[in-house]
Amino acid sequence: MPSTSRRSSPQRRVPSERQESTSTPHLLMMWSRITRVPHPWSKRAGWESRICAKLTVIGYPPKGMRSTAAGVVRGVSNERTPMTILVTGSTGHLGRLIVAALLARGVDPQTIRAGARDLAKGADLGVPVVRLDYTDPASVAAALDGVDTVVLVSGSEVGQRVAQHQAVIEAAKDAGVSKFVYTSAPKATTSSLVLAPEHKATEELIAAAGLPAVILRNNWYTENYAADLARAAETGTLSAGTGEGRVASASRKDYAEAAAAVATEDGHLGAVYELGGDVAWTYADLAAAMTEVTGREVVFVPLSADEQLAALRAAGLDEGTAGFVVALDAGIRDGALADTDGTLRRLIGRPTTPLVEGLRALV
Numbered sequence: 001m002p003s004t005s006r007r008s009s010p011q012r013r014v015p016s017e018r019q020e021s022t023s024t025p026h027l028l029m030m031w032s033r034i035t036r037v038p039h040p041w042s043k044r045a046g047w048e049s050r051i052c053a054k055l056t057v058i059g060y061p062p063k064g065m066r067s068t069a070a071g072v073v074r075g076v077s078n079e080r081t082p083m084t085i086l087v088t089g090s091t092g093h094l095g096r097l098i099v100a101a102l103l104a105r106g107v108d109p110q111t112i113r114a115g116a117r118d119l120a121k122g123a124d125l126g127v128p129v130v131r132l133d134y135t136d137p138a139s140v141a142a143a144l145d146g147v148d149t150v151v152l153v154s155g156s157e158v159g160q161r162v163a164q165h166q167a168v169i170e171a172a173k174d175a176g177v178s179k180f181v182y183t184s185a186p187k188a189t190t191s192s193l194v195l196a197p198e199h200k201a202t203e204e205l206i207a208a209a210g211l212p213a214v215i216l217r218n219n220w221y222t223e224n225y226a227a228d229l230a231r232a233a234e235t236g237t238l239s240a241g242t243g244e245g246r247v248a249s250a251s252r253k254d255y256a257e258a259a260a261a262v263a264t265e266d267g268h269l270g271a272v273y274e275l276g277g278d279v280a281w282t283y284a285d286l287a288a289a290m291t292e293v294t295g296r297e298v299v300f301v302p303l304s305a306d307e308q309l310a311a312l313r314a315a316g317l318d319e320g321t322a323g324f325v326v327a328l329d330a331g332i333r334d335g336a337l338a339d340t341d342g343t344l345r346r347l348i349g350r351p352t353t354p355l356v357e358g359l360r361a362l363v
């Protein structure tokens with residue numbers, strides 16, 4: 001069963017976003033949004049109590065609601081206060097699925113905050129959406145105010161991510177969150193994978209901040225192969241510099257369910273989970289799976305680094321991007337994504353999505 005309640009504490013009893021719309025903290029949030037600075041009183045239950053008392057004198061809250069030190073709660077017992085879970089990057093592919101997985105686990109939608117840099121993009125998520133732009137520290141601080149659990153979905157702007165993640169880590173420390181979940185990369189601290197250094201730096205920042213953390217080192221998404229699949233359907237070939245390297249990919253939904261599990265279950269604090277699919281496949285296996293999905297024979301064409309670089313240049317990729325792709329494939333060839341130990345399967349309580357099934361969903 002998901003754990004969606006936590007011990008009562010005047011400082012940490014925070015109403016959901018909808019509740020905030022009629023609460024004293026809402027006034028403080030408004031102040032924060034206007035000034036873009038977290039209100040200095042927002043965490044001080046003493047001030048909140050006094051403000052609540054004054055509002056009660058003037059007839060607030062309206063009938064059917066009651067005032068507490070943390071604000072106004074609609075006619076419900078406040079003995080067990082719902083915890084609030086913030087998901088960053090909630091408008092992205094993975095973030096959306098994490099929100100959906102939280103809802104599927106029975107988490108009250110009003111206790112979920114979807115962090116989005118563009119509020120309109122999150123309008124269909126079915127949960128309250130808060131503005132959160134990693135490059136705007138005030139928006140990060142306001143979004144985290146009163147949050148118990150943060151799921152930091154790693155950013156998508158490669159090269160900018162450490163500073164972006166740092167903004168969330170610092171705000172989480174200030175907010176005193178009780179759980180901080182981060183989606184990292186396989187063996188982030190020791191991997192030679194070209195993408196690993198930003199994840200390594202982020203994990204180090206999380207540790208240095210002393211956050212109660214759960215690190216989810218996600219292997220590849222099967223969805224990464226959407227473009228390769230489309231090309232294979234056209235050409236009958238899959239070419240890459242990965243040699244006989246293996247990839248333990250899983251579908252984004254699998255990783256999202258794992259994130260929802262660790263965010264809502266008791267425990268997991270301090271864990272570093274290496275998450276991947278049940279099967280580590282080679283690119284020859286991938287070609288065979290593409291054959292099955294497209295109904296056309298797909299052949300794997302292994303390329304040397306030089307051959308791959310030439311092919312990518314010929315396809316119009318700029319030097320930096322081509323070099324990046326070659327380095328990624330070299331990492332795969334050297335085994336950076338090859339390990340799988342069943343942790344993802346155990347966390348989600350079912351087998352991970354098989355490669356063929358994951359690819360079929362892309363057609």
Ligand SMILES: NC(=O)c1ccc[n+]([C@@H]2O[C@H](COP(=O)([O-])OP(=O)(O)OC[C@H]3O[C@@H](n4cnc5c(N)ncnc54)[C@H](OP(=O)(O)O)[C@@H]3O)[C@@H](O)[C@H]2O)c1
Binds near residue numbers: 132134153
């Ligand atoms: N394991 C893998 O195979 C793999 C593959 C690709 C990526 N990743 C990592 O996993 C993350 C999630 O993957 P995904 O497929 O969900 O990526 P995605 O669809 O590109 O989503 C990225 C999310 O980050 C948000 N974002 C980007 N810059 C932001 C900023 N400055 N402030 C606030 N939000 C910002 C985006 O907001 P908008 O909707 O406004 O753009 C979006 O919600 C990626 O960001 C990347 O770090 C892993």
